[in-house]
Amino acid sequence: MKLLLSKSDRMYLEKLDEKTRKKLCSMISGDVVLIEKMLIAENLNHEEWSCYEMPIYGEVYCCENRDQTEYFAVEKGYDGVYLMPTYITNEVDENGYNNFPCKTLKESIEKNKLYK
DSSP states (O other): OEEOOOHHHHHHHHHSOHHHHHHHHHHHHHHHHHHHHHHHHTTOOGGGEEEEEOTTSSSEEEEEETTSSOEEEEEEOTTSSOEEEEEEOSSOOTTSOOEEEOSOHHHHHHHHHTTO
């Protein structure tokens, strides 16, 4: 799985002190390894996917396949450790959320197709 950092993400990281930057990069690297394991567990080729949004500002990873026709989202759980597949809608619920849990990455891919 590739990590794709935007220019604004790189600029944000450059402004952090070294200790904070290393801690954030270590967390992201560990999470990406877990996401790769989730892909493999669902028989999805982890080399075909890229992570283009990371929780530098929030708690959600967004990943897309090589030809950019499918994507899934994974959110950090309330404990800050657990990674949970989610899907994203265009509309928000009564609490202002548009990101909802699901059981698998494949379910996230299917449900996200409805809102792309």
